[in-house]
Amino acid sequence: MQPLGFLLVRSTVVVPTYNEIENIERVCREVLLAAPNVQILVVDDGSPDGTADRAEELGRELGHISVLRRTEKNGLGNAYRAGLRRAIDDGAEICVQMDADLSHDPAVLPALLANVEHGADLAIGSRYVPGGRTVNWPTRRRWLSRWGNRYAAGVLGLAINDATAGYRAYSTNALERMKFETVKAEGYGFQIEMTYRLLRADGKIVEFPITFHDRTEGVSKMSGNIIKEAMLLVLKLWVADFKGRRRRRTEGA
Numbered sequence: 001m002q003p004l005g006f007l008l009v010r011s012t013v014v015v016p017t018y019n020e021i022e023n024i025e026r027v028c029r030e031v032l033l034a035a036p037n038v039q040i041l042v043v044d045d046g047s048p049d050g051t052a053d054r055a056e057e058l059g060r061e062l063g064h065i066s067v068l069r070r071t072e073k074n075g076l077g078n079a080y081r082a083g084l085r086r087a088i089d090d091g092a093e094i095c096v097q098m099d100a101d102l103s104h105d106p107a108v109l110p111a112l113l114a115n116v117e118h119g120a121d122l123a124i125g126s127r128y129v130p131g132g133r134t135v136n137w138p139t140r141r142r143w144l145s146r147w148g149n150r151y152a153a154g155v156l157g158l159a160i161n162d163a164t165a166g167y168r169a170y171s172t173n174a175l176e177r178m179k180f181e182t183v184k185a186e187g188y189g190f191q192i193e194m195t196y197r198l199l200r201a202d203g204k205i206v207e208f209p210i211t212f213h214d215r216t217e218g219v220s221k222m223s224g225n226i227i228k229e230a231m232l233l234v235l236k237l238w239v240a241d242f243k244g245r246r247r248r249r250t251e252g253a
C-alpha cells in the first residue's frame, strides 16, 4: 500500500457489538467526527436490546455505517473474523478493531491509521508503553491485564507490551498474509493469537500509547472462560512453536 495520505486510503472500523444500545450512538458519532472518511462496520450478534437497529438508523442519518447482522452470540473472535472478511471484501485497505463501549477513544483513530499508512502492518493502541494508561479500571482487572500480558509475552517471547489490546489497526495486506480467518481463539486469546501470527509472519508492529477508560454504560462480556481460553491458548502456541523448532533442527541435522 502506498502512503498516499489519509483521504485516499480506504479504512474500515470494525465494531463488534452485543447489547451496546447505550454506547453505539456515541461511538459512531465520535468515530466519524475524528475520522470523517472511514467506514464503520458494526458486527452485531443478534443483540436483544436492538443495537443493530439503532446502528442502521444511525447509518441512514450519518452515512458511512453498515451493519453485519448475525443471529447468535458467537464470541468476539468469531465476530472479528466475519467483520474483517466483510471489510476486506468491501475494499478496506486498513481495518481497525474497536470495542463499542468507549474504552477505546475514537480521537486516537487518526494516529492509529497514520501508523499503518506509514508502513506498520499493525498499530496497537497500547496501555503499557510510556504515555499509555488505564483509567477507572478496578484493581483486579488491571492486575489481570498486566500479568496476562507478561505471561503471554514471557511464554511466547513476544516483544510486545500490550498483546491483549483490542484497539488496533491492521493493513489488509498483513491480515491476508497471516491468514487471520484460521485464528481460532474467541476472547482475549484472539488478540494474542493475532499478534503472535503477525510477528511470525515478519509483520512490523508499532505500539502507540493510549488512555483506556473502563466502560461507564452497558455490561461487560468478560468471563472466567475467556481468561482460561487465553491462558491455555498461550501454552498451545508455545507447544506448537517448540515442536516446530525441534522438527526444523532434526531436518537440518
Ligand SMILES: Nc1nc2c(ncn2[C@@H]2O[C@H](COP(=O)(O)OP(=O)(O)OP(=O)(O)O)[C@@H](O)[C@H]2O)c(=O)[nH]1
Binding pocket: 015, 016, 017, 018, 019, 020, 043, 044, 045, 073, 074, 075, 076, 079, 098, 099, 100, 101, 103, 215, 219, 220, 221, 222
Ligand atoms: N458481536 C459480538 N460482539 C461481542 C461479543 N462479546 C463481546 N462483544 C463486543 O466486544 C466488545 C468488547 O467486549 P467487552 O464486554 O467490552 O469486553 P472487554 O472489553 O474485554 O471487557 P471489559 O473491560 O469488562 O469491558 C464490546 O463492543 C462488546 O459488545 C460477541 O459474542 N459477539
Ligand SMILES: [Mg+2]
Binding pocket: 099, 101, 103, 215
Ligand atoms: Mg470493554
